[in-house]
Amino acid sequence: MKKLHFLEVEGNTKGFYTFLGLFGLISLIGILSAYYMEHHGHWVTGMSNQVVWGTPHVFAIFLIVAASGALNVASISSVFAKTAYKPLARLSGMLAMALLAGGLVVLLLDLGRPDRLIVAMTKFNFTSIFTWNIILYSGFMGIVGIYLWTMMDRPYNSLTKKAGMVAFIWRLILTTGTGSIFGFLISREAYDSALLAPMFIIMSFSFGLAFFMLVLMGSFKYTQRELGDYTVNRLKNLLGVFVAAVLYFVVIYHLTNLYSADHRGISAFVLAGGGIYTFLFWVVQIVLGSLLPLFLLYGPTGKNRTMIGLASALIILGGLAQLYIIIVGGQAYPMQMFPGMEVSSSFYDGMVASYAPSLPEILLGLGGFGVTLLLVTMAVAALKFLPASLADAVADPHGK
Amino acid sequence: MTINFENKKQQNSEASVESSRRNFIVGSAAVAGIAIAPSVVLYQTAHADSLQNVSAKEGASSKVRWGMLVDTTKDVDWNKCVEACNKEQGLGNEEESRDDQRTQYIRVVDVKNKGTGYSMSLPVMCQHCEQPPCVDVCPTGASMKRPDGIVLVDRHRCIGCRYCMMACPYKARSFVHEVLHDQKEVTPRGKGCVESCNMCVGRIDKGQEPACVEASSGAIVFGDLNDPDSAISKLLKEHGGKQIRADLKLNPAIHYQGI
Numbered sequence: 001m002k003k004l005h006f007l008e009v010e011g012n013t014k015g016f017y018t019f020l021g022l023f024g025l026i027s028l029i030g031i032l033s034a035y036y037m038e039h040h041g042h043w044v045t046g047m048s049n050q051v052v053w054g055t056p057h058v059f060a061i062f063l064i065v066a067a068s069g070a071l072n073v074a075s076i077s078s079v080f081a082k083t084a085y086k087p088l089a090r091l092s093g094m095l096a097m098a099l100l101a102g103g104l105v106v107l108l109l110d111l112g113r114p115d116r117l118i119v120a121m122t123k124f125n126f127t128s129i130f131t132w133n134i135i136l137y138s139g140f141m142g143i144v145g146i147y148l149w150t151m152m153d154r155p156y157n158s159l160t161k162k163a164g165m166v167a168f169i170w171r172l173i174l175t176t177g178t179g180s181i182f183g184f185l186i187s188r189e190a191y192d193s194a195l196l197a198p199m200f201i202i203m204s205f206s207f208g209l210a211f212f213m214l215v216l217m218g219s220f221k222y223t224q225r226e227l228g229d230y231t232v233n234r235l236k237n238l239l240g241v242f243v244a245a246v247l248y249f250v251v252i253y254h255l256t257n258l259y260s261a262d263h264r265g266i267s268a269f270v271l272a273g274g275g276i277y278t279f280l281f282w283v284v285q286i287v288l289g290s291l292l293p294l295f296l297l298y299g300p301t302g303k304n305r306t307m308i309g310l311a312s313a314l315i316i317l318g319g320l321a322q323l324y325i326i327i328v329g330g331q332a333y334p335m336q337m338f339p340g341m342e343v344s345s346s347f348y349d350g351m352v353a354s355y356a357p358s359l360p361e362i363l364l365g366l367g368g369f370g371v372t373l374l375l376v377t378m379a380v381a382a383l384k385f386l387p388a389s390l391a392d393a394v395a396d397p398h399g400k
Numbered sequence: 401m402t403i404n405f406e407n408k409k410q411q412n413s414e415a416s417v418e419s420s421r422r423n424f425i426v427g428s429a430a431v432a433g434i435a436i437a438p439s440v441v442l443y444q445t446a447h448a449d450s451l452q453n454v455s456a457k458e459g460a461s462s463k464v465r466w467g468m469l470v471d472t473t474k475d476v477d478w479n480k481c482v483e484a485c486n487k488e489q490g491l492g493n494e495e496e497s498r499d500d501q502r503t504q505y506i507r508v509v510d511v512k513n514k515g516t517g518y519s520m521s522l523p524v525m526c527q528h529c530e531q532p533p534c535v536d537v538c539p540t541g542a543s544m545k546r547p548d549g550i551v552l553v554d555r556h557r558c559i560g561c562r563y564c565m566m567a568c569p570y571k572a573r574s575f576v577h578e579v580l581h582d583q584k585e586v587t588p589r590g591k592g593c594v595e596s597c598n599m600c601v602g603r604i605d606k607g608q609e610p611a612c613v614e615a616s617s618g619a620i621v622f623g624d625l626n627d628p629d630s631a632i633s634k635l636l637k638e639h640g641g642k643q644i645r646a647d648l649k650l651n652p653a654i655h656y657q658g659i
């Protein structure tokens with residue numbers, strides 16, 4: 001096995017500035033969109049008093065969930081001592097922080113009063129799961145930061161395993177916390193399920209690794225570093241397992257809902273009569289976002305890098321659809337104030353709420369991805385996050 | 401103008417909790433390497449001012465618990481209550497918002513039993529729960545319950561995260577989607593904040609009944625649920641009443657007859 005070493009990405013190149021400019025622009029457009037919505041008020045968006053969390057929340061929660069999942073690769077290497085993943089641990093930790101930052105920016109900019117951030121950071125209500133999430137997110141940044149430091153600063157290498165363990169436990173709590181944001185909403189049928197928190201954890205594995213794959217393959221390709229089949233095959237097999245596990249949870253979630261009389265409505269809505277939500281479920285989440293990627297990863301194209309990249313992108317698309325169904329669909333489905341009765345009012349009681357994302361909402365959401373990728377681009381140029389080569393001779397511990 | 405009705409004693413204990421929270425925050429900010437300390441200090445100074453203003457006000461008493469009993473069997477036009485509320489609180493002045501974005505503190509809900517065909521209408525507003533989910537989930541404590549049981553939003557503290565709207569089982573809250581002009585002094589409202597029925601606190605504090613009660617031609621009885629001799633307690637004891645979604649065990653202060 002050849003010796004592994006890490007190298008910054010050369011910053012003073014045309015390619016580097018192109019990426020910097022591209023991701024910077026996406027971020028800027030996102031921020032300007034937020035300013036536009038903030039300046040006028042939320043009436044310029046598709047959101048309403050019925051659907052209060054819209055597309056920005058879908059993106060924000062996707063990024064936050066993916067953040068904790070992106071840390072998996074590092075956890076497998078330090079906590080479960082799998083040497084094959086060790087060369088990827090730095091990138092994994094850094095990407096986790098960048099994803100979280102991107103998600104939080106979107107979440108913050110969609111507040112009614114983002115200028116009052118300081119209130120959110122000084123006036124804590126400890127019965128609120130939101131408050132706990134603020135603490136979990138800040139802690140995640142700090143802990144993963146320290147974890148990265150122990151990896152990258154040789155005298156502290158011996159602490160990596162311990163730091164990795166803390167980070168691993170913290171990330172499990174963090175995703176449970178994110179899932180619990182919904183779990184606490186007792187009055188809404190879609191969220192009243194004990195399966196939601198574990199489902200969020202497994203979703204985070206899948207989304208985070210899909211994003212990791214794209215960043216890994218993309219960065220190696222554009223910096224002309226070698227990435228061997230040994231590493232890629234392991235990761236894509238793992239990704240397939242995660243996708244299948246999410247699928248399993250989705251099936252169980254709907255089956256348990258269908259078996260209980262007071263939750264049948266929401267699942268019937270998503271599975272059959274929900275218009276756009278039903279379409280998103282079957283076509284985007286299940287076929288494009290789960291089955292097709294599984295085929296691409298395990299079928300005859302399983303060795304083709306372009307197809308693995310496509311599969312990863314589709315998993316991200318499917319994940320966004322899944323969160324859209326959970327977040328927006330869960331609100332659009334009428335709340336049962338008088339179970340079993342037909343209700344109507346001037347406040348849209350008893351009706352499926354209509355919601356169509358407005359352009360600025362989508363641009364703000366994409367801006368979150370922009371921020372994440374901008375941070376990643378700057379980080380790989382500033383510090384030694386990427387291995388100089390992951391050719392099989394370097395990566396495979398059993399190789400010659 | 402600030403809405404804050406807690407009494408002085410509570411403020412003192414709150415202040416000490418606050419200060420330890422601030423210490424904690426400054427500490428963790430340092431650890432995380434975020435340089436927010438200067439703005440924390442600025443904010444503290446600003447907030448200290450608003451607390452002083454409030455302490456001049458008299459507080460609400462925890463001995464009473466305000467509630468309502470709505471008799472849906474009476475033949476009244478509930479829309480009169482909606483109109484009275486809008487007038488009292490200065491609602492309905494949105495210029496840009498779509499219909500589904502406009503604020504409603506109280507609405508008339510029509511309920512029909514598909515099996516029997518029986519139908520009825522009832523006014524629904526914030527139910528002023530004893531265990532309000534909106535207060536539990538609010539990250540900043542802007543959504544709060546006064547000692548006398550009235551649930552409301554401190555719109556100077558609300559960051560507009562809308563988590564309380566997600567949590568409310570009665571869809572009682574609205575988000576202000578645009579800049580508002582011509583507001584009533586009793587009910588300050590602001591773009592980007594959440595609001596809901598506050599039981600006309602201003603009127604209650606002056607010894608008057610809420611506007612919807614006054615407009616209901618006697619179909620809504622308002623009073624102190626803690627006082628066994630109040631008209632509302634006697635009526636509830638004699639004829640009973642039902643709460644909407646009583647199964648959630650939030651113990652709302654709004655009771656209904658005939659639902």
Ligand code: SF4
Binds near residue numbers: 538543560563
């Ligand atoms: S919208 Fe305002 S009142 Fe509601 S939970 Fe958020 S901060 Fe609290």
